[in-house]
């Protein structure tokens with residue numbers, strides 16, 4: 001009897017993990033896979049006029065035009081997002097390093113400060129930057145005296161890249177900080193004892209150990225940045241439009257659902273491919289810390 | 290020849306004096322232990338030799354030359370850290386090769402040396418393992434190989450065996466000695482385990498509160514402790530406060546609780562009336578009637594309070610009339626079966642079984658030092 005009860009308990013226990021997983025699985029099915037399927041179907045539909053209902057007819061033309069008409073916008077989006085990611089690493093890493101190694105008892109406060117901008121809406125912050133960088137702003141007029149009167153910041157690619165860098169910076173700093181925080185900095189003493197300089201110890205020990213943070217941060221910055229439209233819209237010009245701007249315009253202004261859907265799918269596929277290549281390249285497996 | 294010498298080292302942290310006048314010579318190929326209770330400054334001393342900290346005053350000499358504020362990477366000291374500090378992102382071989390690569394050695398030599406060193410520490414075949422894929426003892430060996438690869442002037446080991454269990458610790462103690470003999474480098478070994486220090490060291494520096502109480506061979510330290518602290522810290526000791534009554538040549542007469550005792554002067558001259566400490570090791574304390582080796586040194590009336598069979602010896606605890614606890618380790622020739630708890634006994638010792646520590650004993654410290662229980666029980 002007792003043995004019977006035991007095996008029953010075991011059998012029940014075997015299904016417990018699936019039971020616990022099911023809310024997550026149902027969530028994913030309902031709110032991710034189903035919408036993606038709908039999106040995919042829409043991307044292969046035709047919509048003859050602005051207010052007509054799209055009809056599904058394997059319209060692969062939406063995809064060819066995604067490349068032929070918007071190829072350059074895709075390239076621009078990835079270049080901007082990539083540049084913003086690199087800038088975020090260059091600015092965020094030293095900051096995270098400084099907080100992790102020199103923060104002492106102020107660490108938590110300093111990390112809190114990194115998150116403070118999130119208390120204001122993303123949209124408001126971006127609009128605020130557009131007025132700070134505007135041509136008539138004292139900052140820009142002062143710089144015009146140095147660089148000539150046609151110097152401007154707003155509506156240039158650098159304004160968009162700067163906006164992306166600024167808006168996603170926290171997503172870079174936090175994971176890098178977390179991975180640096182886990183590192184036992186006595187390892188640098190061990191390296192020094194073996195004859196290594198401070199820089200050598202950083203390059204061969206600390207940096208490799210913090211790469212998982214850099215990797216996570218890059219994804220968290222690059223992916224949303226590549227699909228972003230707010231920065232391009234408020235800080236850029238039509239010449240600096242990104243793929244997010246186009247998708248938003250197609251969906252909400254022109255009601256061209258099939259084209260917008262095709263662009264979204266292409267963006268998703270390219271980003272996934274890039275992430276896969278990137279993770280192979282940075283090989284996070286060997287870095288079990 | 291002296292490889293490392295520290296001279297009158299003083300080190301403070303704020304108001305706290307961590308080291309005070311530490312002076313010590315370490316000869317080439319010598320195995321020296323820093324032994325002392327927690328917080329006495331062992332790690333601090335080691336870090337000053339390695340160059341991670343700088344002394345407030347005093348000097349560190351390597352091969353006779355004083356080294357000033359030279360950073361660790363230009364000292365060529367090897368350090369084995371208590372927590373190993375292996376680089377988690379590198380394999381065993383790469384950890385060992387680190388010091389060679391820093392010195393820009395040719396790749397071929399790096400590989401050969403790393404393999405050699407891993408072989409020396411008995412880790413052939415584990416070259417490709419990452420630290421998290423190795424046991425504590427194996428990580429310890431990698432740390433050792435890594436620190437030795439550059440053939441440092443001295444190898445500094447900070448409680449390297451502290452994290453290992455007893456069995457493995459004993460294996461590693463022998464391994465360390467073997468490796469030290471093979472490489473012939475000075476080992477400076479920090480430990481708070483007196484047994485470990487006794488078995489491994491050529492010389493031991495017993496430290497308390499930032500200074501060395503005694504520096505000597507294990508035999509000297511065990512049989513001729515310079516202070517009551519050393520006597521109690523190394524092994525178990527029965528300590529009795531005594532007063533000098535007279536000295537005739539090599540023989541000193543003292544009065545203690547429960548009688549008149551005799552001890553050797555060991556070349557020292559004692560002032561009549563001065564307070565000193567008489568030490569009798571548990572293996573030299575026997576019940577009267579048991580064979581004494583040499584002339585009698587004294588005896589004391591007591592009551593047996595406990596008898597514990599410990600294999601080779603019976604641990605016999607007695608209490609004197611004055612309420613002082615003493616411990617004797619009785620072998621078969623001492624006939625422990627004739628004793629029973631609660632019965633009176635006269636404990637005796639030979640004149641050579643006693644030793645006079647030239648220092649007054651705080652009366653609260655009279656009796657057996659309990660180091661044995663604290664240490665081996667842990």
Ligand SMILES: Nc1ncnc2c1ncn2[C@@H]1O[C@H](COP(=O)(O)OP(=O)(O)OP(=O)(O)O)[C@@H](O)[C@H]1O
Nearest residue numbers: 302305307325326327328329330331332333334481
């Ligand atoms: N950075 C520091 N700041 C202030 N005090 C310190 C510092 N480092 C060590 N100390 C103090 O100096 C004393 C000696 O420390 P040390 O680490 O050398 O002890 P230890 O003998 O190695 O002890 P243990 O056996 O516990 O490792 C301790 O009382 C410690 O509190």
Ligand SMILES: [Mg+2]
Nearest residue numbers: 331332333447
């Ligand atoms: Mg220590």
